[in-house]
Amino acid sequence: MSAHEDTIRAASEVIAELGASIFARGLTPGRTGNLSCRIEDEIVVTPTGVSLGSLDPCRLAIIDLAGRPVRGGKPSKEAVMHAALYRARPAARGVVHLHSTHAVAVSCLADIDGRSALPPLTAYFVMRVGRLPLVPYFAPGDPALSVAVEETAREHHAMLLANHGSIVVAEDLLSAADAAEEIEETARLWLLLREQRTRPLADAQLTALAERRQA
Template sequence: MNEHTLRQRLVTLGKRLYDRGLSPGTSGNLSVRLDDGWLTTPTNSCMGELNADEISRLDWEGNVLSGSKPSKEYFFHLAYYKNRPEAQAIVHLHSSYSSAVSCLKNVDEASVLPPITPYFVMRIGRLPLVPYRRPGDERLGDDVARLAPHYSALMLANHGPIVTGRDLDATVSAAEELEETAKLFLLLHGHEYRTLDADQIGELCEHHGARWES
């Protein structure tokens, strides 16, 4: 897609996430890679009311080339892009169920959600917990840079998820899948439940290209 089309797609998908209640108020941000830079949603913008012309365009040093001032969390998008070449788009949400999971005590920090569905394994993989940083703390960029080569998605403690993918549409779909998995996980709380075993995960990796990274 060219830049114009990607700007329009950011508007459409932002509204989809907002309409589903996954990006309340002015929370969350989206970005997508270009050949010579990247686009991201502006700071303090409502994803249900994005304007294609105001979407920020940045270079690989984080300099704004056009559009409005970018999200204050642009730096962790940049860290992901620089350290995970296959990441073509990024979705960061404050969606309710995923954010609730990010606040739980005693989760497995290697993957805060277990492999309870094949779609979680295929579209997300392991989901490590990133220690809490205040919003806008640029040390979070260093945390993301360290983990980005190994994981397609991360959970920010007491904050919410960051999800990457092969293109913008696939990344939004993966973020939605993550939210549904978090909802299932919370619904199962207090119940005995099955997870996929190593053979089942291996089969997904073999037949569907899943990466249950460690």
């Protein structure tokens, strides 16, 4: 087996393990959600019609950066979004897309700010997610959704898809999962707090966090 195949095999194991953990914790229901890793110019992505809770690492799909199937299982129709994110951020190596309940709930709110769907309630949200834009609604698999996601990803590594869920691209799969979980937790907090006055982090506190990240 080539070194490339070894790396794909190792990434597939990580995807299956993370998928089981995400599913067990109720972070994406049924057969929703998809995970991927980029290995050189190939993307290992979860196949269509399989729950993240029962992934077989030997049966994941491999696609190219244009989103075309290369070998392995049949990719999810959402896999083209993953390819779009890797094209927008060439250094990225992991993508997590979840239909987690509270993030989906926020993505359905009528009065949401499209530039920033969730306020900076906690330092971890600011550090792992930053500003979270809302991508307008398109049907899953619609090529226009991939175009919108690719454009948004040039400036933001995490986004909320209207009436759909969250998607995050990061330097590795586990960092993408951390950010997707942070979006879900912050969405849950925000829904708990929405009827009350909140005190999000102030501009000076946000600037101090940004300076610490660069230090």
